[in-house]
Amino acid sequence: MSMLGTEDIKDYKTTARQLFAEFLGTSLYLSISLLAETNIGKTVVGSSLANGLLIASVIQIIGHVSGGHINPAVTIGVLTCGHMTVIKAILYIIAQILGSLLGSAVAYSVTDDNLRNGLGATVPYFNLRADQVLGLEFIMTFILVAVVLSVMDKSAKGLGSGPLAIGLSVTACQSSAILYTGSLNPVRSFGPAVIMNIWIHHWVYWVGPILGGITAGVIYRFIFTIVRERNTSD
Template sequence: MSSNMWKDKKTYAALLAEFLGTLLLVFIGCGSGTNWGDGSGSIIQISLAVGFTLASIVQTIGHVSGGHVNPSVTVAMMVTQKINPILGFLYILAQCGGALVGSTLLKSVLPEEVRGNLGATVPHPSLSALQACGVEFLATFVLVFTIFGVCDKKRDDVKGSAPLAIGFSASACCLVAIKLTGSSLNPARSLAPAILSSTWTLHWVYWVGPCLGGVFAGLIYQFVFRAQGQRPTPKRQDSRDYEMCAKGDQ
């Protein structure tokens, strides 16, 4: 990694973007699941809130940091060499920090009687640890596979909004996985409420499953499905490579 990166304001802007983006995703996503006893917090409500929020965040900060807002996405980018490992590690720290602040803000504005576990993710009691891990693996695979597909710069057949497609994939996964595992798809999103509510039941599932799912999705797309067209890729100025999630090929 170029030493000039530390002197470049774009680096700090990218880290701030990941921090703020994850903060908002956790605040809104977990907040949408709050049960007020009036039918709120339904699976459809949560799924739409997560998808719409993710799409909005990626649209807003994608040009700054790539809009990862998820350690499993960043790990996939690192493994496929789309982001420098050191910068990727800093991204993950920013994401976890943002998630923790977002969860803390949510706790501060909710009445104590409806806080619950602040949206902490726990597998359904009827699922084994391996089954829960498999659900998170597959759901995150779908999300990251979508990200790599719609952000492939060599494709000229993709129409419409890439952020919206990413949001739709997240909503679809939530519709299936919420009852099973809480549909985390994001280690930072699970870590923050776990810390604040001391809910650690099979917490490792929410790191292993999403990260492995993201890595497999990234590798399969990169080496099997990546577009082979001759569309030119913008020249990199240095090794930071954090512009627009997966929207560039090495």
């Protein structure tokens, strides 16, 4: 029953704080990052930096409370790696979905009708096929979730700030591939899709990142995690 996480429900105060943190963090991320996708602010560099640095900022704010996932693919990767329970993962994803809707609604409300430009709804560029987009989303999210898990790994020697490392991984992936695709986060795609009613190949922005998160979780758990064997002479 420990994997299911029934104990998490009993500790409702901690769980409530974590869920609020995920809800607030996701809404803050989308309410500001989507502005970089409007006709006023849209550039490859600007969008990539906005997403990566905002993610780093939000993780810095809420990371000590909930881990700062703000992404179902990250949550599923952390679950797969064995760092959280099933019930809590489901609750996290619900909070993230609700946060994405609020954040997208805020971005919509502060942007003029003529400037919204799809409000950052993720659609394939250059007439890419769905399988091509799925593959790119898979690879990029694999990188992101692997970085998250390495930041969580106390045996891994980081190069400095964990939130910044995670944010820079998003910036690097998006600046490389944003002209093809660049979600890395199902709820980053879901909120604008609902608000703007744009659903072109929307399913790939769930399947690709989630598969990337699962794969990163499996590889990190069974290959990259260093298990230090206890000295039998102790």
